[in-house]
Amino acid sequence: MARAALMDFDKALELFEPVIGLEVHVELNTTTKMFSSAPNPANSAFHDAAPNTLITPVCLGLPGSLPVVNEQAIRSSISLGLALGCSIAESSRFARKNYFYPDLAKNYQISQYDEPIAFDGEVEVELENGRIFQVPIERAHMEEDAGKLTHIGGATGRIQGAEYSLVDYNRAGVPLVEIVTRPIFGAEADAPALASAYVSIIRDIALSLGISEARMERGNLRCDANVSLRPRGAEKLGTRTETKNVNSFRSIERAVRYEIQRQAAILADGGSITQETRHWHEDTGTTSAGRPKSDADDYRYFPEPDLLPVVPSPELIEQLRAELPEPPAARRRRLKAEWGFTDIDFQGVVNSNLLVEVTETVAAGATPAAARKWWTGELARIANAQNVDAASLASPAHVAELAGLVEAGTLTDRLARQVLEGVIAGEGSPQQIVDARGLAVVSDDSALIAAIDQALASQPDVLEKIRDGKVQAAGAVIGAVMKAMQGKADAARVRELVLERATAQ
Amino acid sequence: MSEITAEQVAHLANLARIALTEEEIAHLTTELGQIMQAVEKVSEVATPDVPPTSHPIPLQNVFRADVVGADVLTAEQAVAGAPEADGSRFVVSAILGEEQ
Amino acid sequence: MSEIIRLTAAELGAKIAAGDVSSVEATRAHLDRIAAVDGAVHAFLHVDAEGALAAAADVDRRRAAGEAFGPLAGVPIAVKDVLVTEGMPSTAGSRILEGWIPPYDATPVRLVREAGMIPLGKTNMDEFAMGSSTEHSAYGPTHNPWDLDRIPGGSGGGSAASVAAFEAPLALGSDTGGSIRQPAHVTGTVGVKPTYGAVSRYGSIALASSLDQIGPVTRTVLDAALLQDVIAGHDPHDSTSIAEPWPSMADAVRRADVAGVRIGVVKQLDSDGVQAGVRSRFHEALALLERNGAEIVEIDAPSFEYAIAAYYLILPAEASSNLAKFDSVRFGLRVTPEGGGTVEQVMAATREAGFGPEVKRRIILGTYALSAGYYDAYYGSAQKVRTLVQRDFDAAFAKVDVLATPTAPTTAFKLGEKLDDPLSMYLNDVATIPANLAGVPGISLPAGLAPEDGLPVGIQFLAPARQDARLYNVGGALERLLEAEWGAPLLSRAPDLSSHEMAAAEEGAL
Incomplete structure (x- = not known):
């Protein structure tokens, strides 16, 4: 992979204003999946299940199978929406997002499109330097996760060069809430830190609500970072890239920073940014181009005919609001x-x-x-x-x-x-x-005293100094005792005993 | 609106993942043009004041309890109908072609 | 033995309950009939003789042990191949699912099994229920028992023909735009599309989710009612399933009386476009009902003219998405292009080889109707027409109890006649489609034979959503009045298929 040219970060900020947008997927820890009564691998009770064992006909998209909405997933989503300061839709509905991919059992994803369950929120984020941002939330919507592909053959285990792939649908249908921010302006040099701090706040919220295990390394919490640059003074937003596969707080910060530097180098060189998905590589700290966005991304959304509108009662919303942490x-x-x-x-x-x-x-x-x-x-x-x-x-x-x-x-x-x-x-x-x-401290004084007496005996000059009141000389004896005890002694106690034995002898 | 070109049909076939032959594309281009002309008449009465209906019987809030069901399959059952499986996982060809 | 197969399901169930006939005898009689005539009719894609006889023996044993059963226990039934059946192949008439054996039963199949009924096998259909003639089955057409050169209707031609040919006393069908009612019309049988949500769709291989409904295919209105009583009811696996309990449809048939019933005749569907003999039988039936106390009222339903157009946008759109799952990964056919290929190429090659021309046509059409820039003009507008059709029904049912129409514009046409003319094929569904768009129930029952060709003609009644019992009342009453005039059920006039039986027997001897 060719390494992209990068512009110095400070220089990039002199020339361009970074605008970021964040999409965070939160896997809910309900007992069962979003639309099927199969066990949910994002719940700790079902971690690490063998492949294709958390499966009903619905998870495999078997002919004839039908989805039914998990009530707890609705409640968790409403709670999350409320905690994000969102309005809860009087009526929301599911839609089908149609595209072919082997990890997508039905070759459409049930998601929410024009009527998300929660919208128009705001989250306060405080940075290390004390700056406080109000991050605007556009929407939070419910959807289902896809299965997992394992690429076999080729050198890297990556999709490139693989000979074939294995599919495990355990994760297919895990309930997700996708939280989408509006474009965030004005973060400037803090943009990378803000991205990371925002995701950290989302994690705090999810954990305090108890709706997700929210562990990035397990994929419970996933962040896609949109980054664009616009020249200082320009009105129009620049072309954005969407960096995926950012699996830790540190990487979020690094990935945003990297994209700012990469895009700045291209733009300053007179080039243009391609609107595309980019993949973050933890090992090299770089992003690489994925699929370009194109006409092929015609998802043909339409209302999911197998599911009905979700119309939460005002009583339910108020009850969940009252229970918010x-x-x-x-x-x-x-x-x-x-x-x-x-x-x-x-x-x-x-x-x-x-x-x-x-x-x-x-x-x-x-x-x-x-x-x-x-x-x-x-x-x-x-x-x-x-x-x-x-x-x-x-x-x-x-x-x-x-x-x-x-x-x-x-x-x-x-x-x-x-x-x-x-x-x-x-x-x-x-x-x-x-x-x-066998690492515990030796708290048996007799064992310590034996070691101390031996050390004092082998260093008579030190003993002499201690007796003369030069207490700081005891350090040498203490060191020898600690060494003899292989560190398994409490140094303070050893010191006490050394002084006691030196004056007693 | 009912002008449909062969390129459009080829694009639709790609979206729908069907490797249509040239002959099929040509044939479908003609047929689709005729069918679309016939069905386009919906726009005559579909005025802005008419709300769309997506479900014939209006129901709402149909949920299930968050309890593991009796219809969980074993891995053997899950892959039993698969064209190709490796143990308990489904096998598919490489996702990216060599040129990618 | 042969009189067993001539019995209605209600009669056969009663004889089994009385101990006059065992379920095994009843099942064997129908399996023999299938062996004799299905070579000519081709109603079945799969016959599970062994499983059926074992299930029948089990019911006989449990009954002998004192277990109580419903009225259809021990009665054999044919199952449209659109319904998944554990342990029996389920193909929906498509090559792409050839040999697939599902790990679960569709809810209606589970319910008929639980009622002690005996699934004989799976019946032929247009591929994924797309068609009006069963000619779009990947496994060859079904032939109309009244004239083997003609279509048995579609998509459920197999279920209708199996019942008309006395291969099964009754069958399960599915109706997305008329696939139960139109085959009933052309085969002289009874078919009911219940209210959307009355019967679970769980395990029905989806064509168009917002239109599909499972229902009975029988020779009498009472049999249809008895079967609907078995399969209707709430299913937590289907979100669109109606939760409220249903009254007994069989009671509605037994108490059938049309005195004072207001019947609306939809002006738009009683036109010159309908074959003369179909129209004359329709009006004779209405006159008979009127003589027996019904009130006939003309009804204007202007939006019905747009129903076909809306249907041929909504159906392909939903189908294009529902059929995306057939991708060679988890089940069904896999075709790898020569020299291998990426998963994308394998999927595309599989779908090219596995789907027939009508399925491809509708998938492409539906993909177009949903694609960016066209959604509002096509799918969105079609959903609005759906609202208008519902409003027409609402206005009509404010004036009348049920609506009446000819079920389809013509009697059975010749096999191959409309195969190359999809638009003309689509027009077959003009009278049946509005019910699917609005979710209301409909029944088709025999009204006689068209004088010009001697082929069966059906009459359709439609009722408001959840008022299925009204259909069974009017249908049951008309059936009784017509049979009193005819002196026998219409099917007694169907040609004897025994010559084919002979031929089959000779073939068997060789």
């Missing part, structure tokens, strides 16, 4: 106060997209400070090194358990980091790893 911005203000974090500490959590993890870790019993320390410290560092989202590394419950072991003195920070490695490697819960690896 706090809006994310208000919630953030409350949590910051409750946790007693400084501005910097709290922003650190938010900017790392770890608010949900920290909240859940606190809920699981950790102190706010410990929860923050683990997520924004060690976990964020490892995530950064592995180029993944920290949330995918460990569960809040495990982090809380780890913090508890440190708090109880069972683990030192250093030991805890080793345990965390085990957690990330999937070796089990922190306690299980402590047991299996």
Whole structure:
């Protein structure tokens, strides 16, 4: 793949104004699918099912099969619409979007077209630098997911060069809500960060509503980023590209930034942007051209004759509105106060997209400070090194358990980091790893005293200094003891004991 | 409006994924022109004040409870009718041609 | 044995219940008849003799054990191949589904099985129910038992012919624009399209989802009523299924009386365009009803003139989408172009080879009607005409209880006669289509033979949505009055197919 020419980001912004639009797909975690009573793989009870086992005749589009709408999916969609500040349509309906693709069992997707269930909303997004944006929501509509293709043959496992493909329809029919923003102006250099922060807010909302597992790495939350540039002073919007396959918060930011730089280079060179779908490549940090938009994209939408209008009662809407959790911005203000974090500490959590993890870790019993320390410290560092989202590394419950072991003195920070490695490697819960690896702090004073006495005996000059009141000299002995204990000792306790033994002898 | 060209029919055939022969395209171009001329008369009475009807019997809010049904198939049943399967998955030819 | 096959379903059910005939005997008699005459008629695409006899033996055994059954238990039934059947091939008359055995039963099939009825096999039809003659079946046409050189109607020519030829006492059909009623008209049988949503569409291979309806194909109005009582009712698998319970249609037939019933004659469908003999039998039937207390009123339904045009936009549009699933991936035919190809090319080659000319014609037409820039002019306008047709029905039913029309403009035409003239073929449905557009129920029952060609003629009644019982009342009354005049059912005048039976027997001997 030829690497595209890129313009320096700051230079690009001098010449052009970036306009972004975001389409976020949220997989609902209902028990069954959108239009069939097959188990829903986006629900944790049915993760990792064997291929084509979460299937009814409807999921395969078998001749004669008919869709029936899942009531819970409607309720979840209305709740999500309300949380996005949208109006809920008095009447909405489903339509067929017709196109052929082997992962689409009926060769049409049941979606909503001219009458979405929710429209005209607004979401507040606060950036690291304190800027606050109101992101305008055009619509949120319900639709069904497609199946999964696995490409076989060829070198890369990618669609290019594959000899054939395998189709698993487990995911076909998973309920989706697609949230579409209006074009977002004025973000300027913050456009990449805003894109990422917006998706993070959508994730917060979905999680707080309990309607989705909202894990990007599992595809529960997927973002397509539309980017266009217009020359400074121009009225007319530029041609946009739609970047797909952006599967982490970090990639969203990188992909938007990349597209701004790529498009700027082309435009500055007198070229023009092709309206097309582009694919994000995590490994190279680049996008590549997909299918160009063309006449072939004639989806021939028409009202789905097998389904009837959805006309939610005002009572239902008000009931769901009353059950809404706090809006994310208000919630953030409350949590910051409750946790007693400084501005910097709290922003650190938010900017790392770890608010949900920290909240859940606190809920699981950790102190706010410990929860923050683990997520924004060690976990964020490892995530950064592995180029993944920290949330995918460990569960809040495990982090809380780890913090508890440190708090109880069972683990030192250093030991805890080793345990965390085990957690990330999937070796089990922190306690299980402590047991299996024998990593607990030696809290038996007699074992420590034996080691200390030996160390003091081998360093008589140090002993002398301590006895003369030069307490800082104890460091050398403590180091030797910790080494002898292979780190499985509490340094503070060792220090206490060293001073005690030195003066006692 | 009823002017239909062979190019249009070929385009429609592509949208509908039917590899029509040249002969079929020629034949359908003539037939479709005649049929469209006959059915176009709907526009004579379909004035803006008339609302469209998509369902003959007006019902609304037909839902099912979010409960796993009794009609879940096994993987064996799922692929039983497939022209080609590899274990429990369906097999299809390469999606992109070599030139892509 | 041969008198078993001449019994109505109601009579046969009663004899089985009384223990005079076993279900196995009844089933064997019909299987023998199929073996004897279906070579000439070709009503069946698949006969499941083994399965039918096993099911019959099971019903006999359960009845002997004291199990209670409904009036049609043990009675054999033919099933239009548009309905999926677990364990029996289901092709909808198309090459693209040849040999496909579904993993589930259509709801109406499940219901007839649960009622103790015995599915004999699957009946022939125009491919995906697109046609009025059964000539568009990928497996060859069905022949009209009244004249083997003529069409049995369509798309459900197989179901109608199987009943007319005494191969089955009754059958299931599907009606999208007349596919139950028009075959009934040309074969001297009874066909009912219930109210849209009365019978579940789950498991019916969809042609046009907003028009399709499953219904009975029988020799008598009572049999149709008994079968509708079995298959009608709410099905949670079909969102468009009507939730409210239905009154007994059989009771409506048994209490049939037309005294005081107001019958509207649709002016637009009683015209010179109708064959003389069809029209004369129609008016004789109306006169007979009038003599027996019915009131005949002329009704103006101006939008009906636009019904065919709207229908031939809505149907192809919905069909083009419904038939997209036939793509060689999950079921059915796969044709790979020479030297291989991408999945797109395989799909296109499969659909080129697997679909017949009428199916391709309608898919292309429907794709056009839905495509960008044309939607409003075509599909959108057709949906508006649908509103106008409904309004005409509403206005008419404010004045009358039922409407009456000739079921179709002509008697059975010759096989091949209209095959190359799709527009003229489409005009066959002029009187039956409005009911599908509006979702209202319709019945066609025999009105006699046309004097000029001696072929059967049907009369159609239409009732408001959910008022199917009115059709059974008027239909049941007219049938009784006509048979009293004729001295016997119309089908007793159908040619004896025994010469074909002989020929088949000789062939078998060789």
